[in-house]
Every structure is written in structure tokens, then in C-alpha cells.
Amino acid sequence: MNDCPNADLRDQLPDLLHERLDVSVRAVVMAHVDACDDCRAELELLRGIHGMLVSRTPRVDINYVVNALPTRAARPIRVAPRRRIWSDWRIAAAVTVLAVGGGSFAVLRQGAIPAVDTARLSQPMIVPGTDSMSSGANRVAQNLDSVGGASGTARGLAPAPQSPLASADDQSGLATTAHLADLNERELQALLDQIDQLQAVPITEPEPVTIRVESKKSSPEGA
Amino acid sequence: MSNPVRGSDDQRDLDLIARWKAGDERAATELVERHSAALARFAVSSGERSDVDELVQDTFVRAFNSLDGFRGESSFRTWLFTIERRLLLDRRRTEKRRRDRTELQEGDSATEYDALDSVVADETQRRLQDAVGRLSPTQREVFALRVAEGLSYKEIAEAVGTTEGAARVHYHNAMRAVKEFLDE
Numbered sequence: 001m002n003d004c005p006n007a008d009l010r011d012q013l014p015d016l017l018h019e020r021l022d023v024s025v026r027a028v029v030m031a032h033v034d035a036c037d038d039c040r041a042e043l044e045l046l047r048g049i050h051g052m053l054v055s056r057t058p059r060v061d062i063n064y065v066v067n068a069l070p071t072r073a074a075r076p077i078r079v080a081p082r083r084r085i086w087s088d089w090r091i092a093a094a095v096t097v098l099a100v101g102g103g104s105f106a107v108l109r110q111g112a113i114p115a116v117d118t119a120r121l122s123q124p125m126i127v128p129g130t131d132s133m134s135s136g137a138n139r140v141a142q143n144l145d146s147v148g149g150a151s152g153t154a155r156g157l158a159p160a161p162q163s164p165l166a167s168a169d170d171q172s173g174l175a176t177t178a179h180l181a182d183l184n185e186r187e188l189q190a191l192l193d194q195i196d197q198l199q200a201v202p203i204t205e206p207e208p209v210t211i212r213v214e215s216k217k218s219s220p221e222g223a
Numbered sequence: 224m225s226n227p228v229r230g231s232d233d234q235r236d237l238d239l240i241a242r243w244k245a246g247d248e249r250a251a252t253e254l255v256e257r258h259s260a261a262l263a264r265f266a267v268s269s270g271e272r273s274d275v276d277e278l279v280q281d282t283f284v285r286a287f288n289s290l291d292g293f294r295g296e297s298s299f300r301t302w303l304f305t306i307e308r309r310l311l312l313d314r315r316r317t318e319k320r321r322r323d324r325t326e327l328q329e330g331d332s333a334t335e336y337d338a339l340d341s342v343v344a345d346e347t348q349r350r351l352q353d354a355v356g357r358l359s360p361t362q363r364e365v366f367a368l369r370v371a372e373g374l375s376y377k378e379i380a381e382a383v384g385t386t387e388g389a390a391r392v393h394y395h396n397a398m399r400a401v402k403e404f405l406d407e
Contacts, residue, residue, distance in 0.1 A: 001402045001405065001406055003399070003402075011391070011395075014369050014370055014373060015373065015375075017370075017373065018372075018373025020373055020375075042398075045401070045402070045405075046370055048347065048348070048351055049351050049355065049370050049371075049401070050370055050371055051348070052348045052351045052352055052355075053264055053267065053268050053355075053367065053370070053371040054264065054371070055348065056267050056352070057260065057263045057264045057267045057275075058263060058267070058275050058276070059260075059263075060259040060260060060262075060263045060275070060276055060279050061276055062252070062255055062256055062259060064276055064280060065255050065259060065276070065279055065280045065283050066251060066252050066255050068280050068283075068284050069251050069255075069283060069284060069287050070284070070287055070288055071248065072243055072244060072246060072248070072251075072287075
């Protein structure tokens with residue numbers, strides 16, 4: 001049994017056997033098979049092998065197979081869990097608490113850095129705790145003590161951390177600014193006026209001392 | 224070489240699968256009826272001599288258990304052939320281990336087919352059976368899928384796990400070997 005030299009057509013013989021060719025292609029292949037002894041013989045061989053394979057195959061018991069298959073129940077429709085009403089209340093309450101608390105904190109933080117502080121820092125510096133602090137500064141400090149109730153308030157006008165005598169509250173700056181925030185407009189203006197009158201930079205040089213030396217007339221030569 | 228009948232068959236399979244997923248058990252029965260004979264033919268053509276029903280049953284059970292993973296990229300029948308072929312390979316490995324343990328020396332594949340001689344009455348069919356039985360396992364699988372099932376080389380390549388070109392070469396080598404055997 002020889003092979004047809006037309007390999008493409010020979011390759012389509014199984015498709016012709018199983019009727020898998022389009023009408024136009026099938027007509028071409030059929031025409032070739034009618035004229036080609038080798039292809040006709042090969043097609044007969046394919047029919048014989050196909051028949052042999054089919055006849056040898058035992059019949060399958062369909063019920064035996066189906067009974068072993070897994071059952072597939074229809075998937076239940078998933079119902080979304082009902083949202084509880086009280087959970088909405090809890091969410092709303094949590095949001096309210098966060099909003100009020102956060103807002104209050106933000107307001108306090110804004111009040112902690114008032115513009116008046118920066119304005120006063122631009123004024124002539126007061127160095128507290130020094131011996132040369134003038135009496136005017138002491139008066140201002142006493143005035144603030146009377147208003148704010150804390151001696152550290154006056155020192156807070158100066159850069160407190162630089163002072164070794166400053167307390168922890170002074171260093172935080174929060175207590176000082178909180179007390180200053182309690183002053184009204186008129187008190188603040190009075191405080192500023194007093195600060196302006198301070199001698200900001202203390203005199204570190206000794207004051208000039210006038211020593212009068214009386215000259216004693218003597219006449220040693222004449223003695 | 225597109226076949227509208229094959230395309231409608233594939234669509235019918237997809238519809239039945241969708242019905243089974245929706246809970247229609249009759250769709251499973253119809254799917255078994257449509258493909259069980261082809262699976263049995265492939266099993267016998269590949270040299271399986273006994274428990275063909277069990278092999279076909281195992282194939283369907285595995286297929287239905289993993290039907291959610293079937294995306295329809297190949298035809299349902301080709302997918303079934305792939306599963307059945309893996310089961311066949313597992314069986315052969317198990318059988319080989321059993322033979323090695325019992326130290327039984329069995330003959331080659333042609334001898335295995337000789338056991339079925341009593342079933343085949345016709346002399347011509349017996350010759351054809353011997354010719355196919357002498358093919359290598361891969362040649363036999365490709366030849367059976369091409370001749371008995373009419374699959375394309377692309378479908379055969381998917382089922383057997385090879386390339387389309389390799390499937391074509393296997394088929395032509397198998398056909399040449401069958402012819403040579405019959406000409407002896």
C-alpha cells in the first residue's frame with residue numbers, strides 16, 4: 001500500500017471519514033479520492049480501523065456512571081445580612097464624638113500659639129533671673145502674677161528655656177500662653193506699655209565712679 | 224475545516240454544564256450519554272482491556288468534581304479525553320508496579336492485544352487490531368483520536384499534551400507502520 005504524494009489531501013481523509021469538512025473542501029477531496037487509488041485504499045483502511053475500534057468497544061452502563069456522579073444542588077441565593085439599627089446609632093455617635101473632640105483640640109492648639117506671643121518676642125528681650133533685672137521688670141512680673149496667678153507668666157515673655165531658673169511649665173509655654181489669653185484688651189495694652197518702659201538690655205559694665213583726691217600741700221623742701 | 228456541527232455540539236455541552244450547575248441532574252445524564260462511548264473507545268484503543276466502565280466512571284466523576292475549573296477553552300470532549308488519559312497513565316503505573324512486585328514477565332503491547340483474539344472473529348479485523356496494537360503508546364493514542372474520534376490535530380495535541388505538529392507526525396508515522404504491517 002503506497003502513500004499518495006499529495007500529503008495535504010491525504011491528511012484530510014480522517015476528516016472526510018467523520019464528515020468534518022466544509023462542503024467545498026469535501027467536494028475537492030472526494031474528487032481526488034475518486035481519481036487516486038492510493039487515497040481510496042487509505043480511506044478504506046481508515047474505515048476498517050474505525051469499524052474495528054468501534055466493534056471492540058464494550059457498551060458503557062450509563063446508570064452505573066451517573067449514579068457515581070456528585071450531586072449539584074442549586075446554589076442558594078445569598079441574602080445580604082440585615083443591618084442592625086443600633087449599629088447605625090453607634091457609628092453616628094462615634095463620628096460625633098470624634099468631630100467635637102477633634103474640633104476642641106484644634107481650637108486649643110490654635111489658642112496655644114497666639115499672635116501676641118510672637119509680637120512680644122520681637123520686643124526688647126528681658127532676661128529673667130539676672131541680678132541686673134530692673135525694678136520695672138519686677139513690677140511687670142508682679143502685675144502678671146496678680147492677673148495669671150503664676151510667677152512664671154512674666155518669665156514666659158522671655159525665651160524661658162534659656163533660663164536655668166525656668167520651671168517645667170515655663171518651658172512648655174502652654175501654661176504661659178493660656179494665662180495671657182485670659183487678659184482682656186486693656187490689660188494687654190497696659191502690659192505692653194510697661195514692657196516698653198523696661199530697660200531691655202541690662203547694663204553689664206560698672207557705672208563710672210568719681211573719686212575725688214584732695215591734694216595735700218607740703219613743703220618738705222622747705223622743712 | 225471548521226465544522227458547524229462540532230460547534231453546535233460544543234455549545235450544547237456548555238448549555239448542559241450550565242444546567243447541571245443550576246441543579247438539573249438530568250443534564251449530567253445527557254452529558255454522560257453523549258460522551259461515554261467515545262471515552263470507552265479511547266480507553267480500548269489505548270490498550271485498556273478490563274474495567275472500561277470503571278475508567279469511564281472515574282473520568283466523569285473527576286470531571287464533574289472539577290467542572291468549576293472548566294473554562295471552555297477546549298471542547299468538553301477533549302477535556303474528558305485529557306482526564307481519561309491521565310487516569311490511564313496512573314493505571315499503567317500501578318499495573319507496572321504490581322507486575323514488578325510479582326515478577327511476572329508479560330509480553331509487549333502486541334501480545335496484550337492477542338488476549339482479545341477470541342472476541343474478534345473476522346480475520347481482517349484481527350489483522351487491523353494487531354497492526355494498531357504494535358504502535359507505540361503515544362502513536363496509538365494519537366491514531367485512535369484521529370481515526371476513531373475524528374479529532375483535529377489541535378484537539379489531539381490538547382488531549383495528549385503535545386504540539387499540533389508533533390501530533391501530525393505521530394499520526395503519519397502510525398499510518399505508515401500500520402500499512403507496513405498489513406503489507407507483510
